Amino acid sequence: MKIKLKIWRQPNAGTKGAMHDYDLAEVSEDMSFLEMLDLLNENLNEQGEDPVAFDSDCREGICGTCSLMINGQAHGPDVATTCQLHMRSFKDGDTITVEPWRAEAFPVLKDLIVDRSAFDRIIQSGGFISANTGSAPEANNLPVEKAKADRAFDVATCIGCGACVAACPNGSASLFVGAKITHLGELPQGQPERDMRVVDMVAQADYEGFGGCTNIGECTAACPKEIPQDVISQLNKDLRTAMKHGH
């Protein structure tokens, strides 16, 4: 198939960027979206042009490194990461608009690559538990209720790709923070730091410049791991509890 691409090009963080048009032929519908971009880059290389910079690592939907706003949707039209999106989701002759995540807290480094270390700092501020090192404890000493274990596991599938921020009209990181808060808050190991965790992680997200949540739900719709909106309710509840405890 043949497609037309409109891609954001920006040489570096300090230089203004712009949308550029490219025509690409011989795209197979079995290609992933990233393989299609690889093909474009091979062509650009041959023509002596700078290839389009984009992020990727595992290319199997588990690392959260790939990003891209594709035709106005984070990770494109499917509920999957960009590396798991295939060209069969598009039609011959389609025009595809590709942009980087847009948020002040995710500055563009080059072309389609943004700096997502704001998420790392949010994790650093509270996304941990304290445990004694030494030999592993007997697993059955610490029973975890099935419902809680399931919920913790489901939200722990968050890969921190940033699609929630990219899709949110407020540029809020609430789904990401909520997923981490819920993941650790459902487990016994997460209890000692529970109050400080939510206060510190929310303060860090605010400081990084993410917006507040208005419960519109675009984050959930964009999440490749289908993290539900109720983690945001949990996040708010945990913050309110911490407030009651005077933190």
Place this chain on the structure above:
Amino acid sequence: MTCVATPTLVKGSRSTRSTIALKILMAVTGLVFIGYVLLHMYGNLKVFAGQEAFDEYAHHLRTFGEPMLPYGGLLWVIRAVLLLSVIGHAYSAFALWSRASKARTHKYVMMKAVTATLSSRMMRWGGVALLLFVVFHLLHLTTHTINVNGDPGSPYERLVSSFQPGQWWVAVIYLLAMLALAMHLRHGVFSVSQTLGYSNNARSRARANFAGVFLAVVIAGGFALVPLSILFGIVD
């Protein structure tokens, strides 16, 4: 190299200084408004019980709690609570609005909304419309500064003469405001449940969503009945 966020961790964080604290303020004051509009709508529906019942209700509101409260005392308590709530609600709305616009200064060339309801996207401008309406409404029926109908005597007469077909635009303003109120409540009720942490699973989220639609229809619909009935001569 410019533009890269400064790699610092926040020290001395406080729950009360977070964006979520602002949201909680908005939710609690929003609940005050919901309670108020429910009671206000109920009072308005007394117009269907006739002039005597309506005027008596208006009088009772002022003598309520006497002699513990002075004449009109309850109304002043309600007004004070509402004024404080409006200040808190609008302050947090504008503070979060400005934060959100700073969170994405570079807009997308193409952006598709997938699940957002119109109501959810209209919360801010719809809130501003409601604020303007409240000012108009107070100038009209509380202070009588905006006088559309000469000099009627009792509260009932003032109400009924306001919405006559001869000055249909008054009814239109009220009906448009009720549309804005319905939309604000449709998303606001759901949002309250999220903000206060009461929708931690799919079922309670669906319930909160339904409550939003239900309250929007009941409250805005109940209010709208009055100007509509007068406009079409059902109440005179």
